[in-house]
Amino acid sequence: MTRQLRYFEALREAQAQILASDPRSYLIGLGAPGPTGIFGTTAGLQQRFGAERVLDMPASENGMTGVALGTALMGRRPIVIHIRVDFAVLAMEPLVNQVAKWHYMYGGKMTAPLTVRMIIGRGWGQGPQHSQSLQAWFAHVPGLKVVMPTTAHDAKGMLIAAVEDDAPVILFEHRWLYNVSGPVPEEMYRVPLDQAATRRRGRDVTLAGTSYMTLECLRAADLLARIGIDADVIDLRTLTPIDVPALTESVGRTGHLVVADTGHVQFGAGAEVCAAVAERAFAALKAPPRRIGLPHVPAPTTPALADLYYPRAREIARAALDSLGSAAALPPEPDDPRRWKDVPDPSFNGPY
Amino acid sequence: MTRQLRYFEALREAQAQILASDPRSYLIGLGAPGPTGIFGTTAGLQQRFGAERVLDMPASENGMTGVALGTALMGRRPIVIHIRVDFAVLAMEPLVNQVAKWHYMYGGKMTAPLTVRMIIGRGWGQGPQHSQSLQAWFAHVPGLKVVMPTTAHDAKGMLIAAVEDDAPVILFEHRWLYNVSGPVPEEMYRVPLDQAATRRRGRDVTLAGTSYMTLECLRAADLLARIGIDADVIDLRTLTPIDVPALTESVGRTGHLVVADTGHVQFGAGAEVCAAVAERAFAALKAPPRRIGLPHVPAPTTPALADLYYPRAREIARAALDSLGSAAALPPEPDDPRRWKDVPDPSFNGPY
Amino acid sequence: MVEETIARLYAEQEMRCPTHLCIGQEAIPVGVSAHLTATDLVFSGHRSHGHYLAKGGDLRAMVAELYGRETGCARGKGGSQHLVDLACGFMGSAPILASTVSVGVGAAWGARMAGEDRVVVVYFGDAATEEGAFHEAMNFAAVRRLPVVFVCENNLYSVHSPLAIRQPPRPISALGGAHGVAAACGDGNDVEAVHALASGAVARARRGDGPTLLEFATYRLMEHCGPNGDLELGYRSAEEIAAWQARDPVAVYRNRLAADGALDAAAQERAAAETAREIDDAVAFAKASPFPAPDQLARFVYPETGR
Amino acid sequence: MVEETIARLYAEQEMRCPTHLCIGQEAIPVGVSAHLTATDLVFSGHRSHGHYLAKGGDLRAMVAELYGRETGCARGKGGSQHLVDLACGFMGSAPILASTVSVGVGAAWGARMAGEDRVVVVYFGDAATEEGAFHEAMNFAAVRRLPVVFVCENNLYSVHSPLAIRQPPRPISALGGAHGVAAACGDGNDVEAVHALASGAVARARRGDGPTLLEFATYRLMEHCGPNGDLELGYRSAEEIAAWQARDPVAVYRNRLAADGALDAAAQERAAAETAREIDDAVAFAKASPFPAPDQLARFVYPETGR
Numbered sequence A, B: 001m002t003r004q005l006r007y008f009e010a011l012r013e014a015q016a017q018i019l020a021s022d023p024r025s026y027l028i029g030l031g032a033p034g035p036t037g038i039f040g041t042t043a044g045l046q047q048r049f050g051a052e053r054v055l056d057m058p059a060s061e062n063g064m065t066g067v068a069l070g071t072a073l074m075g076r077r078p079i080v081i082h083i084r085v086d087f088a089v090l091a092m093e094p095l096v097n098q099v100a101k102w103h104y105m106y107g108g109k110m111t112a113p114l115t116v117r118m119i120i121g122r123g124w125g126q127g128p129q130h131s132q133s134l135q136a137w138f139a140h141v142p143g144l145k146v147v148m149p150t151t152a153h154d155a156k157g158m159l160i161a162a163v164e165d166d167a168p169v170i171l172f173e174h175r176w177l178y179n180v181s182g183p184v185p186e187e188m189y190r191v192p193l194d195q196a197a198t199r200r201r202g203r204d205v206t207l208a209g210t211s212y213m214t215l216e217c218l219r220a221a222d223l224l225a226r227i228g229i230d231a232d233v234i235d236l237r238t239l240t241p242i243d244v245p246a247l248t249e250s251v252g253r254t255g256h257l258v259v260a261d262t263g264h265v266q267f268g269a270g271a272e273v274c275a276a277v278a279e280r281a282f283a284a285l286k287a288p289p290r291r292i293g294l295p296h297v298p299a300p301t302t303p304a305l306a307d308l309y310y311p312r313a314r315e316i317a318r319a320a321l322d323s324l325g326s327a328a329a330l331p332p333e334p335d336d337p338r339r340w341k342d343v344p345d346p347s348f349n350g351p352y
Numbered sequence C, D: 001m002v003e004e005t006i007a008r009l010y011a012e013q014e015m016r017c018p019t020h021l022c023i024g025q026e027a028i029p030v031g032v033s034a035h036l037t038a039t040d041l042v043f044s045g046h047r048s049h050g051h052y053l054a055k056g057g058d059l060r061a062m063v064a065e066l067y068g069r070e071t072g073c074a075r076g077k078g079g080s081q082h083l084v085d086l087a088c089g090f091m092g093s094a095p096i097l098a099s100t101v102s103v104g105v106g107a108a109w110g111a112r113m114a115g116e117d118r119v120v121v122v123y124f125g126d127a128a129t130e131e132g133a134f135h136e137a138m139n140f141a142a143v144r145r146l147p148v149v150f151v152c153e154n155n156l157y158s159v160h161s162p163l164a165i166r167q168p169p170r171p172i173s174a175l176g177g178a179h180g181v182a183a184a185c186g187d188g189n190d191v192e193a194v195h196a197l198a199s200g201a202v203a204r205a206r207r208g209d210g211p212t213l214l215e216f217a218t219y220r221l222m223e224h225c226g227p228n229g230d231l232e233l234g235y236r237s238a239e240e241i242a243a244w245q246a247r248d249p250v251a252v253y254r255n256r257l258a259a260d261g262a263l264d265a266a267a268q269e270r271a272a273a274e275t276a277r278e279i280d281d282a283v284a285f286a287k288a289s290p291f292p293a294p295d296q297l298a299r300f301v302y303p304e305t306g307r
């Protein structure tokens, strides 16, 4: 199993296999059949599966979510794609009031097996309306499942599991993961929608990340390793539920927790992680759990501010040092010739 | 200052005084000028201030939010009213992408001084689409201020402060507070939008509530007092910011925290409270902070399940006992002749 | 009669959920449903009792749902605003305005994807057409020429708010043309007029010629939500109510049938007695049914198959 | 010429934000703005450079904004998709489709509340009319007969998606009638045709006779977002692009003026040279301007007055 795919290729392969194996499935999103194929994730699929399986749609995020729900009630397995989370905000009503509750509010008579892919934008001046990361909203809503695959492997396996799941599943994909590669089996496989993954074993501090921030956690772990601190890195992968046992197991060993999320800190996913760990592993915690994420500020467009806006490995490592009460200095930043950090670090391309 | 008003009357008086004193202000919402006047809160105001100051609107929550924003840009001070939070879900796009960010994303050139009143439904089979309590969503969004007055006094004072504030403010009003009375000064006054209020002084455990759940905290404190436990009760009142100093001061004295929120526990406001307190008052905590709120379940309609769905004073008191490691038994439930608890407890009518 | 009974029994406070009666508007679902088969599908909003019953929805399950019982059509979890009866093709009602319109459009599309011949009817009120979601659904139905009949029950009010302050002076049916959807207006209190218009629309859908928007003029005789009248609120005049009362669709049609000799007094009485029996039975069934057990609270949040 | 310069300089990677050029669509804002006064207001979407400049927006501030500088019209926080210039009445652009339509309607209403005489123009593309929010805004503008001109630049595509798969076969202007809004279609590549239609619509608004929806047929000559062409993507044919290129509104009008003798070669050259100077100046200004200081990151989240 040494084949490497990039994240967007893994998503494309997952969708191709779903479309090929399950005639009930179809794929819909603005530009899905178009020449650029939603950042490559749907490229070529319409040619292969036809215009009734891979579809464009009007710019009607609300209505088309209801439409997808209607088809799901009739036995289809739609994958609805939003090229930015920010656009899906128009679909909150059908997603939250209808899709999430349909199974419950009609007493279990129907299911609403939608999969909704939402892409978190970042970089190159995406700015306030093209880079929101609102997973905490969706995870607050009973009936939805929320997952955030980090690796190409999980992108494929979780997307397949999502489509096969009878519950509606929201899959958050961070744009900066799209070119990151990793080993991806060719066959169809599933990654469970309720389990975290340990990406690095360590004994001094637990770094838990969502999505892209897991990569920053790994890099933070490298930084820490260079000054003799051994971090456990947990890729949360799912928010509903959060894999609290995995967290408490780790914190039980390390006693220290830093959570790094792609969204705003305030009322964000990290709050739930900290609260859950505090509830269930209070005795194990030797210091307050710490959160890394976006400040309570809309995303600025200019790279001069965006670079300050997004926390990176150093901030995570620093929080770990704080938690450990360590006065050690982090090793110096490796030389980065780029003036701005508004495109992914080229050294982050995997494999992961 | 002994005049007592009910919560809905206090809101009405606030709006009357705003309309009378600030010619820029106006009030808009489905049925606002109608004969029932949004549960009485707008009754008679159109007669007094005219059809251009107190307005009905089409059932267009999204569009009318944008419209209100447009008027605010031109110097008006709109109060937009949603008779259920659930309906405001249709307005997430303009509220979150536009209203919240307008000041920031145009570099401070304009302000968006909207006040949005949202009513949290409860009881009498409101069910899955008429009783959501989504304050955690809004508090996650930089640019919005989120407040949740509990008392009639604060309802008036915070609504006035909200309209006078140049930021957009979301005011959550719990339907079960509407008939609760309390002392309300006649003059126009402001209650700050960033401060909690201590409702009861105690030394053993901190009970922090949002909105209606503050009343349940007070009742829990009564229950606890009867078995010799002395609770501090904090009415959080505001979410952006949470008044962390008030919480840490209290927890510094008690060492124990129970947070009771009107919304879902998972990824809810209580998570932020717990995380913030764990971050800033870790050393003071003698036990894990505990959260009380709605389970991760949509609201069921039948009273047989709704009664189990909503936690009450006993659940809060029990969490306090757990935190204290106390094996004490709570005093028995006072006799409640009502078969169902899907209408407010008549003994909860104040004054508060 | 069903709703009259509900109105009468509501005061017992055993139906503990918001309940929107359609008394005065009965002709519309009756005239529409006459053209539908059991495999055709119906979606509705908050005022759905008539739509449910006219499609053949189970009366016992509906009444039990209002009573919050485990035997209710949604096991008590939905109440009056969330009726469902899959056996007869009543796919669901939901109170968020216009929310089920797009779901109905999707169901029509999903049926087509599955190669099934089904017509979908979606009912909604005049206010629902003010929601953008309504327009998005119409547009897509037109693009795909889906077999959907959009039925707008224009009863002139949204709760207590008259049409004129909410919409410009043009018929709601004009929205059809804008979206490339066939459209027509008719008298919603004349069941034969409804029947005639619906006939064309359903046939059109069945032929594959695409969606139709039907606007029916009608009137709600009771209060917006609850079992009583609401003259005392003053938002509509006694004359207006009386004029529409005089055009009560059930009475009008009963009289017409009687005048035509199609319904004699005896037959009428028999029918009324039979209906009364069914209603009594449904109420008795509901009252005798158990409430959901506590372990049902968290059931069906997620499908049991999928987690 | 401004956008040609942007296109040329974009490759330097100093304008680091998504940038949607309107080359090929310039006639519309020019023809519309000719009727607007400085106190009239304009709102726009993602493709807003032309709307901003035609209304009199400050070129230096716009270019500096694209360069992410503190001197940008939104202090660098907005970028190309969030232009603003209050001095000339350009109230803002935002990329969420249709999002500024209702804001523009509200501004018209707010101005009326304040007793101010202002006409509001809102620009958007064909895809924006698929958003429900667009319909909600139109409906309210009609109910209140607000002085708004809705200008739809129908360039046949939404990114790479052609109109026919997104909307039924009817003109977008038909949506006006449905909402009780006056409406007309015209050639968006002929500045005089635009001028003529806009004249009526702006006058109507100014007279207090309510809103108008204008649909202009036009074409985007560059890629959807970015500085290049996109023939290689294959979603539109070389012939189609060439046919519209031949109708490039700037060239067409320049030639017409030359043929009419209204613009001789010398005048043309002078104007071009003047414009080039202004552009060079703006770019130089932008490049020389400082980036926002770190303390600006958290500034303006909340108004400094209000917290």
Ligand SMILES: Cc1ncc(C[n+]2csc(CCOP(=O)(O)OP(=O)(O)O)c2C)c(N)n1
Residues within 6 Å of the ligand: B030, B059, B061, B087, B090, C046, C047, C095, C096, C097, C124, C125, C126, C127, C128, C129, C153, C155, C157, C158, C159, C220, C224
């Ligand atoms: C999105 C949304 N906004 C507001 C409401 C509150 N509401 C419930 S019923 C109703 C009136 C609806 O009027 P109409 O669509 O004409 O139906 P009718 O009640 O007249 O049958 C309103 C405004 C709602 N249910 N959903």
Ligand SMILES: Cc1ncc(C[n+]2csc(CCOP(=O)(O)OP(=O)(O)O)c2C)c(N)n1
Residues within 6 Å of the ligand: A030, A059, A061, A087, A090, D046, D047, D095, D096, D097, D124, D125, D126, D127, D128, D129, D153, D155, D157, D158, D159, D220, D224
């Ligand atoms: C709500 C929303 N959905 C999707 C997008 C992504 N998007 C950006 S521009 C665009 C195309 C818009 O087409 P149109 O309105 O015709 O304007 P044009 O680009 O052709 O000028 C799309 C789909 C968006 N910005 N907002």
Ligand SMILES: [Mg+2]
Residues within 6 Å of the ligand: C125, C126, C127, C153, C154, C155, C156, C157, C158, C159
């Ligand atoms: Mg109505």
Ligand SMILES: [Mg+2]
Residues within 6 Å of the ligand: D125, D126, D127, D153, D154, D155, D156, D157, D158, D159
């Ligand atoms: Mg276009």
